[in-house]
Amino acid sequence: MSRITIDNVRKEYDSDAGTITAVENVSLGIRDGEFLTIVGPSGSGKSTLLRMIAGLEDISGGEIRIGETVVNNIAPQNRGVAMVFQNYALYPHMSVRQNMSYGLKLTTDLDSEEIQRRVEETAEMMGIGDLLDKKPNNLSGGQQQRVATGRAIVRKPEVFLFDEPLSNLDAKLRLHMRTELQRIQEELETTSVYVTHDQTEAMTMSDRIVILSDGTIQQLGTPAEVYAEPANKFVADFIGSPSMNFFETRLENGVLYGDEFEYELEPQLAEAVRSGSTTDDLVLGIRPEHIQVDPASDDPISARLDVLEHEGSDNYLYLSKGDAEWTVRVDGNTRFEEGERIEFTFPPEHVHVFDGSTGENLVVETPVPTDSSDSSATA
Ligand SMILES: Nc1ncnc2c1ncn2[C@@H]1O[C@H](COP(=O)(O)OP(=O)(O)OP(=O)(O)O)[C@@H](O)[C@H]1O
Numbered sequence: 446m447s448r449i450t451i452d453n454v455r456k457e458y459d460s461d462a463g464t465i466t467a468v469e470n471v472s473l474g475i476r477d478g479e480f481l482t483i484v485g486p487s488g489s490g491k492s493t494l495l496r497m498i499a500g501l502e503d504i505s506g507g508e509i510r511i512g513e514t515v516v517n518n519i520a521p522q523n524r525g526v527a528m529v530f531q532n533y534a535l536y537p538h539m540s541v542r543q544n545m546s547y548g549l550k551l552t553t554d555l556d557s558e559e560i561q562r563r564v565e566e567t568a569e570m571m572g573i574g575d576l577l578d579k580k581p582n583n584l585s586g587g588q589q590q591r592v593a594t595g596r597a598i599v600r601k602p603e604v605f606l607f608d609e610p611l612s613n614l615d616a617k618l619r620l621h622m623r624t625e626l627q628r629i630q631e632e633l634e635t636t637s638v639y640v641t642h643d644q645t646e647a648m649t650m651s652d653r654i655v656i657l658s659d660g661t662i663q664q665l666g667t668p669a670e671v672y673a674e675p676a677n678k679f680v681a682d683f684i685g686s687p688s689m690n691f692f693e694t695r696l697e698n699g700v701l702y703g704d705e706f707e708y709e710l711e712p713q714l715a716e717a718v719r720s721g722s723t724t725d726d727l728v729l730g731i732r733p734e735h736i737q738v739d740p741a742s743d744d745p746i747s748a749r750l751d752v753l754e755h756e757g758s759d760n761y762l763y764l765s766k767g768d769a770e771w772t773v774r775v776d777g778n779t780r781f782e783e784g785e786r787i788e789f790t791f792p793p794e795h796v797h798v799f800d801g802s803t804g805e806n807l808v809v810e811t812p813v814p815t816d817s818s819d820s821s822a823t824a
Contacts, residue, residue, distance in 0.1 A: 447477070448478070449636065450475075451471055451472060451507070453472050453508070455468055455471075455504070455506035455507055456468040456497060456502060456660075468660045470661070471507075472507075472662075476652075478634045480630050480637045482647040482651040482654050482655070483639070483640045483655045484640075484657070484683075489657040489658050491641075491642070494657070498511075499521055499528050500520060500524050501528075511526070511603065522548075522551065522552050526602050526604040527600045527602035527605055528607070529597050529607045531612055533581070533590060533593035534593070535589060535592060537582055540579060540580055541573065541576050544581065544596055545595055545599050548600050549599060563601075565577070568595055570595075570632075571591045571592075572591065573591045573592060576588060586618070587618045590614060594629070598629065603635070604637070604638065605638070607639040608640045609640055609642070611626075611641075623649060644686065652667065653665060654668055654671055656680050663679050671684050672685060674806070675809070676805070676809070678730065679804055681797060687733050689730045689732050690733065690771050692706075692729045692730075692769060693801065694728065696718055696798075699712065701727065703769060704768060705748075708791060710793070714793060714798065717807055720807075721805070727798055728801050729798055729799075730798070731795060731797070733773050734774040736790075737790050738762075738773065738775055738787055739789060740788040742790045744790070745788035747786050748764035748765055750762055750784065751765050753783050757777065760776065760779055762787060764789075
């Protein structure tokens with residue numbers, strides 16, 4: 446069942462440069478208890494979408510429902526949601542205890558004893574029990590983050606909304622807090638919508654991911670789905686690090702011709718590509734970890750190893766042949782010398798072929814959601 450239904454929702458802002466459409470007819474069903482991440486580059490409309498769910502932005506068109514209730518005109522504090530902001534938005538003149546209890550005093554009729562009990566219980570859960578009488582200015586970034594999350598949890602909302610909550614923390618703390626937030630989500634099973642521009646965060650924390658670009662949904666799926674079956678070149682490029690390798694190609698008699706290489710497609714892949722609108726303007730895509738370095742293969746591509754990087758247990762090979770360049774990730778135990786020639790192939794199960802003009806992935810069948818009913822939007 447959908448906890449949140451976003452039905453054909455649009456947001457326009459008026460600016461000096463005219464009207465900006467920040468979110469364009471987005472439809473999406475967010476399931477009860479799931480951790481859904483909205484990811485996309487800067488300006489793609491992530492925060493705007495989240496803020497419309499929170500009630501912090503008016504909706505220009507469409508409908509948002511939380512449970513059965515249309516919330517378009519319901520004030521933020523009456524929506525059953527709690528939001529954690531990037532800058533934490535703690536009240537500086539209040540202690541941690543007061544910050545955490547303020548919302549409860551305002552929106553519930555709990556007596557002060559019950560409020561204190563809940564604040565202390567949540568503070569224990571967040572590991573900030575000994576900070577309750579401190580002011581936010583006297584806390585580290587990580588501690589402030591915990592207070593901000595604790596303040597959201599203590600209200601026992603139906604929905605948590607997170608707007609880049611970890612982006613002000615250093616890398617190590619960010620990693621730690623990721624695990625913490627996941628633990629809390631699993632414990633509380635509260636529906637969570639999480640905005641980030643960090644695809645690693647999205648891939649590691651989420652049940653499902655929505656990828657936004659220019660205010661429209663590019664794909665909705667599990668982390669495994671968007672990684673293995675990107676609906677289009679934008680998603681393929683955005684998800685995965687380092688990025689997928691892309692080459693302009695054309696298809697002739699089942700062979701993809703690039704500027705510096707040829708690649709024979711498996712018959713069923715060639716068939717799928719032929720059923721698209723073009724065979725001339727194609728882009729072959731292959732992830733760095735899927736390129737197979739294999740001098741023994743029948744018909745390898747051969748390129749020069751320009752740069753070799755060791756990173757932890759991986760080696761990154763930067764190869765070139767004429768204008769074509771490949772990034773390859775292989776096991777760190779493999780031995781190579783810069784300047785040597787490397788022979789490699791593309792395993793057919795990992796090859797993607799995109800329409801050069803629309804970007805559509807011609808070799809996977811991943812439906813982009815078009816409406817908000819649970820069956821199609823959450824396929
Ligand atoms: N209050 C506003 N007035 C006018 N335009 C706005 C306003 N807020 C956002 N926009 C515009 O709407 C678009 C989407 O912005 P939004 O902040 O939702 O993107 P985002 O994906 O969250 O970006 P970021 O990752 O940089 O926060 C952008 O073009 C932005 O400039």
